Amino acid sequence: xxxxxxxxxxxxxxxxxxxxxxxxxxxxxxxxxxxxxxxxxxxxxxxxxxxxxxxxxxxxxxxxxxxxxxxxxxxxxxxxxxxxxxxxxxxxxxxxxxxxxxxxxxxxxxxxxxxxxxxxxxxxxxxxxxxxxxxxxxxxxxxxxxxxxxxxxxxxxxxxxxxxxxxxxxxxxxxxxxxxxxxxxxxxxxxxxxxxxxxxxxxxxxxxxxxxxxxxxxxxxxxxxxxxxxxxxxxxxxxxxxxxxxxxxxxxxxxxxxxxxxxxxxxxxxxxxxxxxxxxxxxxxxxxxxxxxxxxxxxxxxxxxxxxxxxxxxxxxxxxxxxxx
Numbered sequence: 001x002x003x004x005x006x007x008x009x010x011x012x013x014x015x016x017x018x019x020x021x022x023x024x025x026x027x028x029x030x031x032x033x034x035x036x037x038x039x040x041x042x043x044x045x046x047x048x049x050x051x052x053x054x055x056x057x058x059x060x061x062x063x064x065x066x067x068x069x070x071x072x073x074x075x076x077x078x079x080x081x082x083x084x085x086x087x088x089x090x091x092x093x094x095x096x097x098x099x100x101x102x103x104x105x106x107x108x109x110x111x112x113x114x115x116x117x118x119x120x121x122x123x124x125x126x127x128x129x130x131x132x133x134x135x136x137x138x139x140x141x142x143x144x145x146x147x148x149x150x151x152x153x154x155x156x157x158x159x160x161x162x163x164x165x166x167x168x169x170x171x172x173x174x175x176x177x178x179x180x181x182x183x184x185x186x187x188x189x190x191x192x193x194x195x196x197x198x199x200x201x202x203x204x205x206x207x208x209x210x211x212x213x214x215x216x217x218x219x220x221x222x223x224x225x226x227x228x229x230x231x232x233x234x235x236x237x238x239x240x241x242x243x244x245x246x247x248x249x250x251x252x253x254x255x256x257x258x259x260x261x262x263x264x265x266x267x268x269x270x271x272x273x274x275x276x277x278x279x280x281x282x283x284x285x286x287x288x289x290x291x292x293x294x295x296x297x298x299x300x301x302x303x304x305x306x307x308x309x310x311x312x313x314x315x316x317x318x319x320x321x322x323x324x325x
Contacts, residue, residue, distance in 0.1 A: 001325050002034040002050035004071065007213050009040045009060060014205040018239030019056065020220035022077075025127040025243075026053040027217075029318045036213060042067035053318060054078060055106070055127040057265070062087035066096040074321040076104035076314060077127040080113060082264045089117050104317065108267040123268055124317070125310035128239055131246040132311070134224040142231045142249075146199040146297060149235035152183035152256040152278060153205075186256075186278050190285060191234070192296035204237050232301065238265065241273050246311065250301040252276060272307045 005027050008019040019039075027033060030051075037045050037052065040061040045068040052067075055077035059065060062084040067073060075097070080088055087093075097103055097119050104124035105111045114121035187196060204223075211219065227233060227240065228247045235241050236254045244251035255270055256278040257263050274289045 002048050003030040003032060003322075004035045004037050004045075004047075004050040004052040005030065005033055006039045006042075006052070006054075006056070007036045007216075009038060010208040013208055015208055015216070016239075017204045017206055017216065017220050017223060018237055020216050021128060021131075021224065021239045021243060022056045022126075024217065024220055024224070025131055026055060026318075028131070028133050029053070029315075029322055031322070037071070040064055042071060044068065045071055051321070053127070053321070057081060058088065059084055065093055073100060074104075074318065075100055076124045076317055077106040078103055078110060079106040079265055080110050082109075085113055089113070094119060107265055107269060109264040124314055125272070125307065126238070126242045126269065127314055127318070128242040129246050129272075129307050129311040130314050130318075131224060131243045132248070134221075134228055134243075135247045136228050143229045144231050145229070146195060146232045146234070147202055147227065147230050148196075148199045149202045149233060149240045150204055150237050151187055151234060151254050153236050154257055155183040155186075155280065182280065183256075186285070190276060190278075190291075190295060192294040195295065195297045198297055199234070204240060232297075232299065238269060242269065242307075245273060245303055245307045248303070250299075250303060252295075252301070254278065256280065272304060272310075274301060274304070 005023045007023070008015065035045075035047055035050060039056070039059060041064060042054075043064050043066060047070060049070050049072060051072045051074070054067070054073045054075050057079050058081070065088045094117050097114065102120040102122050103114055105114065105121050106124065106126050108123055111121045111123050202223075206219070224243060224247070227244060227249055230249050233240065233244050233249055233251045234254060235251065236256060238253075241251050241253040251273055253270060253273045253275045255266065255275050257266065271288070274287070276285065276287045276291075278285055
């Protein structure tokens with residue numbers, strides 16, 4: 001049997017290393033990798049029949065859906081975004097998914113969406129919850145580092161507003177250019193100055209057209225190894241926060257998403273970790289865990305264990321798929 005994993009189309013300026021972390025979550029279960037198939041070109045695959053785990057966000061080019069009949073898929077941790085749902089769930093798209101039902105979904109939004117089309121579906125959580133293979137294997141304490149990874153990255157920021165003339169004009173019209181420091185202002189209301197100054201800041205969006213596919217996978221592996229040694233991670237990236245649960249690294253998820261495009265991804269996931277919610281419009285800050293004053297570097301945080309049953313179920317599902325020839 002042949003085995004494939006997904007790669008991803010780059011944006012004009014950036015690509016998201018979190019996508020490759022998702023593919024590493026699939027890769028760890030495979031006996032070998034025989035081919036790499038771009039997520040946006042699954043329908044064009046014409047190689048030998050190959051098993052593939054279709055986990056993650058679908059898709060930036062819904063017009064290319066459905067996948068090739070030469071790909072034998074396992075659907076777990078599937079997210080169909082609200083921006084792509086109408087085109088992906090055409091008559092042909094529905095028929096394709098019904099062929100492989102029940103479909104394992106990353107979030108409750110996708111479960112409801114598929115069920116509304118008569119497709120059997122269930123909630124699995126994300127396959128990155130199984131990345132404990134990258135956790136530290138010895139008894140050495142963490143390195144004491146705090147990493148802040150793309151905090152509140154959906155807020156107005158320089159990278160988004162000064163991308164090009166069009167984005168600058170839009171930023172001026174909407175007034176976002178005047179809110180360019182809003183994320184930092186919220187962070188200073190939540191975290192102590194000593195924590196924010198001591199932390200190392202990491203971006204999971206990297207420049208396009210700079211790395212080979214092999215280099216992208218290596219970057220993702222190195223990032224997981226780096227995260228595994230941390231004392232604490234603060235992030236708005238789900239493919240940082242979810243792997244941290246598997247790695248046993250204390251993590252705080254910063255949720256500042258308000259648009260359906262973003263919010264629909266989170267149903268069932270944000271409850272798995274310690275989450276702080278930030279509302280740009282009302283300025284309200286809330287959390288699903290107790291906070292007393294500003295959070296400083298001495299915080300003692302233990303991750304929730306709710307994810308474990310999801311992770312174990314995912315492992316069993318994938319291993320059965322791989323072993324059943």
